[in-house]
Amino acid sequence: MFFVLFFSAEMSSQVRLMLLPNARCFFDDPVQVTVTGLRSKQLVTMKARSTDDKGVMFSSSATYRADGSGEIHLDRDPSLSGSYVGVEPMGLLWSMKADTLHKRLHEKNPLIPYVVKFSVHEEEEGSMLAEVINERFVIGDGVSRDQVKKGNIHGVLFTPPGRGPFPAVLDLSSSRSERRACLLANKGFVVLSITLYNDKPANLKEIHLDYLEEAVDFLKQHSKVGSEGIGVLSRSKGSDIALSLAAFVPGIKAVVWINGCNANVALPLSYKKRQILPPLLLNLTKLIPTQSGALNGKYVLDNPLAEENKDTLIPIERAKGHFLFVASEDDINWDSKAYMDDMVERLRRHGKENFESVSYPGAGHLLEPPYGPHCYSCSHITISKPVVWGGEARAHAAAEVHLWKKIQEFFRTHLSCDAAQIKAML
Template identity: 55%
Template sequence: MAACVFLFPSARCLFDEPLQVTMTRLKPNQEVELRASATDEKGKCFRSWAVYRADHAGQVDLSRDAPLRGSYRGVQPMGLLCSITSEVSHKYFLKTQALSPHQVNLSVHDRDLLLTQETNHRCILGNGVQRQTVTEAGFTGVLFTPPGPGPFAALLDLCTFLSEKRACLLANKGFVVLSLSLYSDPKVDRDTELHLDQYEEAVLYLLRHAKVGSAEVGVVARSKAADVALSLAAFVRGVGAVVWINGCCANVEVPLFYRQRQLLPALRPDMSKIIKTDSGAYLLKPATPIPCSEAHLQTVIPIEKASAQLLFVASGDDLHWDSAAFMEQMVERLKLHGKNNYEAILYPGAGHLLEPPFSPFIVSSFHGVAKTAVLWGGEASAHVAAEEHLWKKIQEFFRANLKCDANQAKVN
C-alpha cells in the first residue's frame, strides 16, 4: 500500500489552530523526509524539512516523534510549519491579507522518491466573519465583525504596517476588531510627527458600531504601535484595556500631538550605536536608550493617568530594543503612583516579532522604518511556545476586562 500523510482534524483549518500530522503505511523503521513549502504574498518561497524514523508499525506522528535531523529539533507538533525559511537571507514571510488562506504544501520523500503529498489550507477569515474597508474622517482601516447580532466587545488592532491577520483571527473569537496601521497610508506623513486624534476617531467609531456592546475599547499593539496604544490609554477616553507587546515606555521616534498640541517629545534612537553583524543584519537594540536620564524623562508616557487595565508583554531575547527593561520601568512607575491596574509577562527566550501562533519564526528581516535588515532575536522553540501561550492570554485578558452584556468571545 502507498504511504499516506494525514492532517487532523482537517487539511483545511484556521490559521491559529494546531494540526496533527501523521505519516502511515511506511516500512517499519523506514527513514523518510517530510518537506514543507509555502509562498508568501510577494511570491517568495519558504521551505523547511525534517527526517523521521517510522515506528515498528510504519507510522510517524509529529506530536510524538522528534526528527532525526532537519529544520527544527525536539518534539514540536507544529515545528515544520513554524520553521519554514527563505533561501534568501533576511526575508519576512508576508501574509497580511485575510481573504486568502495560508497554504502549506507537505510532501513525504524516501531520498529522491516522492511517496505522497498533501496541502494544508490555513484560513484567516473564519466562517461568517465580515471584512470591510472603513474610511472615516481621520483614518482608514479594515473592520472585521463576527457573525450574529452581538453585542460584542470592540478591539482596536494597531499595527506598525497594516496587517489583517491578528485582527481577523481575533474577530473569529467573537470580537469586533478594527485594524489600523501607523505607516501604511501614503497620504499621511508620519516621519515628522504623530497625532492621536485619528486613533481617537477610531475608538469612537467602534463604540458607535451597532454590534459593539462594550462600554470601552481594547487596544492591542506591538513595537512602535505599542507606545501609541499606551498614549491612547493615558490621554483619550474610551480605552478600557491595552495589550502592550515589545514596545517602549516612552514616545519613540517622532513627537506626539493631540488636538493641535504637543503632548510628548520624541525619544530618538542614536543610529550611530547600531551594530552590523556577520550575517549582514544590524543589531538595533543599543540605539534606543532607556529613558532614565533627565534629558529623556519628558518623553516617557504618563501611564499612571490611564484607567485602563494594562497587560505588558516583553521578550527576554528581543534584539530590536530592550522591551524587558522598558516593561520594568513602567511597572516601577505604576507602583510609585500606587497603581495596580497592570499585569506583566516576560517570555525569556522569545524575540521581538511575537505573532499569532504557528506563524513562521523570523530571525531577521528588512525593517520598514530603518530601511535595512535587522535582527529580531529569539530561540525558535521558546519563541513559538510564547506565541501560543500569549494568544490565549490576550483573549482571556480582553474578555475579563471588556464587559459586554452577552460577550460571546471564547478562548480556543
C-alpha cells in the same frame, strides 16, 4: 473528516500522510500530522513548503523513524535531525525559513488561505512517498471585512457574524498586516485594524492622538459593539501609542503592550492641538552590522530614564483601564524587558494594580499569532534596511502559542459585554 493526497509508486502505494482533524483549518489552529503505511522502523524525511504573495519560498525538513507498525505521529515521535529536533507537533511550520535572507512571510489578502504542502520522502533516494495540502484560513465564515475611510480614519474593520453585542479592539500596527486583527475577529471581537504609517515614516513630522481617538469613538458607536470600553492591541511603536491612548483618551479599557517602549518614540505626539509628549530620539549611528548583513538596533534608542528624557515617558498611571505587558527577552530591536520592568515599577509606585506582565525567554521582537514561520531578520519599515529582530525559533514559537491564548483571555475578562445589553439585543 480529513483531506489526504497520496502518491502511488512501487514502494509507496500504501503510504498516507494525514492532517487531523482537517487539512483545512484556521491559521492559528494546530494540526496533527500522521504518516501510515511505512516499513517498520523506516527512516524518512518530512518536509513543509509554502510560497507567500511575493513569491518567496519558505521550507523546512526533519528526519523521522517510523515505529514498529510503520507509523509516525509528530505529536509523539521526535525529529532526529533537520530544521529542529525533538517532539514538536507543529515544528514543520514554525521552523520554515525563506529561501533568501531577511524575508518575512508576506500576505496582504486575508481572504486567500495560506497554503502549506506537507510531504514525506524516502531518506536515501529522496523520492516523494506522499503529500498533503494544508489550507490555513485567516478569515472565518461570516466574518465581514470592510474598508473604513471616515474623517481621519483609514483602516479595515473585521466584524463577527451575528447581531452581537461583541467586545471591540483597536489593532495598531506599524505596517499593513491584517492577519492578527482578522484572526481575533474569528474569536468574537469587532476589530478595527489601523496602520500607523499611511505615509512613509520619513515624511511624518508628528503623530496626532486625535486621529486615533476618532477610531476609538468609531468603535464605541458601532451597532455591534457592546463592551463599555475599547481594547487596544499593539506591538513595537504601536505600543507606546497604545499607552498614550490609555493615559489621555477616555474609554480605553484594556491595552495589550507587546515589545514596545515606556516612552514616546521617534515622533512628537500631539492631542487637542498641542504637543503632549516630546519624542525619545534615536541615534542610527549606533546600528551594529552583523555577519548576516542585518543590523542590530538594540542600542539605537536614547535612554528614556535619563534626566533629559523623562518628559518623553508616558504617564500610564493616569490610565483607568488595565494593561497586559508582554516582553521578549531576546528582543534585539530594543530592550523591551527593561521598559516593561520600569512600567511595572512606575505603576506600583503610584499604588496601581491594574496590570499583569509576562516575559518570554528566547523569544524575539516579532511576536505574532502562532504557527507562522519565525522571522529572525527582515527589512525595517523606518530605515528600509534589514534588521535583526531576535528569537530562537523553538522558544519564540512556544511564546506565540501561549501569548495568543492570553491575549484573548485578557480581552474577554476586561471587555465583557453587559448582560442587560445582550438581553436587550435579543
